[in-house]
Amino acid sequence: MSFITFKNIGKTFNDVPVLKNINLEIDEGETLGILGRSGSGKSVLISMLRGTKEYEPDEGQIIFHVAMCKECMHVEAPSKIGKKCSCGGEYEEKTIDFWHAERLEFAAIKRRIAIMLQRNFALYDEETVIDNVLKAMGDEGKYLEENIYRALELLDMVQMSHRVTHVARDLSGGEKQRVVLARQLAKNPTLFLADEPTGTLDPQTADRLHDTLEKEIKNKNITMVITSHWPEVINTLADKVIWLEKGEIKECGKPEEVVDKFLATVPLPKKVEKHAHGGPEIEIKNIKKYYYSIERGVVKADDNINLSVNHGEIFGIVGLSGSGKTTLTRMILGLTDPSSGEINIKLGDDWIDMTKAGQFNRGRVTPYIGLLHQEYSLYPSRTILGNLTDAISLDLPGEFAKIKASHVLVAVGFDESTAGNILEKYPDELSVGEKHRVALAQVLIKEPNIIILDEPTGTMDPITRVIVTDSILRARDEFDQTFLIVSHDMDFVLDVCDRATLMRGGKVLETGKPEEIVSSLTVKEKEDMLKDE
Numbered sequence: 001m002s003f004i005t006f007k008n009i010g011k012t013f014n015d016v017p018v019l020k021n022i023n024l025e026i027d028e029g030e031t032l033g034i035l036g037r038s039g040s041g042k043s044v045l046i047s048m049l050r051g052t053k054e055y056e057p058d059e060g061q062i063i064f065h066v067a068m069c070k071e072c073m074h075v076e077a078p079s080k081i082g083k084k085c086s087c088g089g090e091y092e093e094k095t096i097d098f099w100h101a102e103r104l105e106f107a108a109i110k111r112r113i114a115i116m117l118q119r120n121f122a123l124y125d126e127e128t129v130i131d132n133v134l135k136a137m138g139d140e141g142k143y144l145e146e147n148i149y150r151a152l153e154l155l156d157m158v159q160m161s162h163r164v165t166h167v168a169r170d171l172s173g174g175e176k177q178r179v180v181l182a183r184q185l186a187k188n189p190t191l192f193l194a195d196e197p198t199g200t201l202d203p204q205t206a207d208r209l210h211d212t213l214e215k216e217i218k219n220k221n222i223t224m225v226i227t228s229h230w231p232e233v234i235n236t237l238a239d240k241v242i243w244l245e246k247g248e249i250k251e252c253g254k255p256e257e258v259v260d261k262f263l264a265t266v267p268l269p270k271k272v273e274k275h276a277h278g279g280p281e282i283e284i285k286n287i288k289k290y291y292y293s294i295e296r297g298v299v300k301a302d303d304n305i306n307l308s309v310n311h312g313e314i315f316g317i318v319g320l321s322g323s324g325k326t327t328l329t330r331m332i333l334g335l336t337d338p339s340s341g342e343i344n345i346k347l348g349d350d351w352i353d354m355t356k357a358g359q360f361n362r363g364r365v366t367p368y369i370g371l372l373h374q375e376y377s378l379y380p381s382r383t384i385l386g387n388l389t390d391a392i393s394l395d396l397p398g399e400f401a402k403i404k405a406s407h408v409l410v411a412v413g414f415d416e417s418t419a420g421n422i423l424e425k426y427p428d429e430l431s432v433g434e435k436h437r438v439a440l441a442q443v444l445i446k447e448p449n450i451i452i453l454d455e456p457t458g459t460m461d462p463i464t465r466v467i468v469t470d471s472i473l474r475a476r477d478e479f480d481q482t483f484l485i486v487s488h489d490m491d492f493v494l495d496v497c498d499r500a501t502l503m504r505g506g507k508v509l510e511t512g513k514p515e516e517i518v519s520s521l522t523v524k525e526k527e528d529m530l531k532d533e
Helices: 043-051 101-111 129-135 145-157 173-186 203-218 230-237 255-263 326-331 364-369 384-388 398-411 416-422 432-444 460-479 490-497 512-517 523-529
Strands: 002-013 016-027 030-038 061-067 091-097 115-117 192-196 221-229 240-245 247-252 280-292 297-310 312-317 340-347 351-352 368-371 450-454 482-487 499-504 506-514
Touching: 002 043, 016 043, 016 221, 016 247, 030 230, 030 255, 043 173, 043 192, 043 221, 043 460, 061 101, 061 340, 091 101, 091 280, 101 512, 115 173, 129 145, 129 173, 145 173, 145 203, 173 203, 203 230, 221 230, 230 255, 240 255, 280 326, 280 482, 297 326, 297 506, 312 326, 312 460, 312 490, 312 512, 326 340, 326 450, 351 364, 351 506, 364 368, 368 432, 384 398, 384 432, 384 506, 398 416, 398 432, 398 460, 432 460, 460 482, 460 490, 482 490, 490 512, 499 512, 506 512
Parallel strands: 030 221, 030 240, 115 192, 192 221, 312 482, 312 499, 368 450, 450 482
Antiparallel strands: 002 016, 002 061, 061 091, 240 247, 280 297, 280 340, 340 351, 499 506
């Protein structure tokens, strides 16, 4: 039964077409998968379907075929036509031109749509995790026993039952994403929109959440529209797939057929060739970081770590959550002091002790270390040029600023024409993949000696992933920089790193070539860290 019809939809931002002549039918209970390169229009289409004001189509119609209660205006999917509403009224057939509907009808449909936007953690920061889920159920009867049990059940499904009483503000990005999913499921929607819903999660947690989507949405006959940079997710969840290319539907059909055609266009990353490295640039000797807990006693976050990283090397620090990667990275950056041991970084001809505070000690080195955190953010009120210059205190003459910004954008995978065109755009006008590359450019433009990338592949589609892989290799060659890749994504490490070290339980288990590290992984580590396993 037809639920949503797109007729000749078009959308332009700043005279640039982002959607062109979109014609599409979505049936009730159907899951539509959307594939496409970064910037192809996927997120614009989802935001338009949500009813977000800034995404109103310039031309065409989105038509909803729904069942609406004539008494309370509650909306359900068309299969409810003729049935009784909980208020006592009866559901009648309604055909509504969404963007040209009366205000009350527009709002009635919008209330029945749940959405998860990538990297958008819309939570009540000061409320607990369970209160965030209960609020999504509405204020009336929020604390009824059945609602509390339902909230606990949803949090268990998204692997957040261990954080029920934690305040949302204190969660990591991945944990926030899981609570957002629980909130959206709690709304019991008729239409569920998911734009890279698991983009910030590790592969194993993402797989479990995809199972949750299948159980809670697809198997309950709720209509879903989903984008994902994991083609196997589209194959598993979608009944029908469209491939967007430059705002147009290039292919529409069965998942396995469209996915195969799309993947055939994804370039393979360049393999790491033997690279001439300089001498040691980072020396870590016998580093320990112990915490003391009344309940747990001594917690050995990092225990006797020894590492050496050479100048010009791309070095991976890999391991599961809790292995000690983050603590070690913070000590290298000088953000956390070790309990004992040495961390020395070479600056010019001098070795600087990073365990010593002050402008003549680690303060000399920190300006020469660049960090791209997995929860990076750009300044929304600044143009891309502003984000790459004055927003990060880089004071350059006007024309030189443009030349340098364009140069570094090309280094992260934009062609010269696109690099020049996006300088005056704002971050919200870019796709998530494009923002990711701009954030990397924001680190590179300050010309650091050492760049630390923290879980850099979280929200990447396959093509952006290849572009960023090639960008790191190109930047290393062009700018003569050293990279530390902190990641649980072993496939990415295999593609980009010269060497890597495997951490487990706060210790270094092995250091060597990435393929040697793979042979040392446990079965669980392979499941969590290798997508092809």
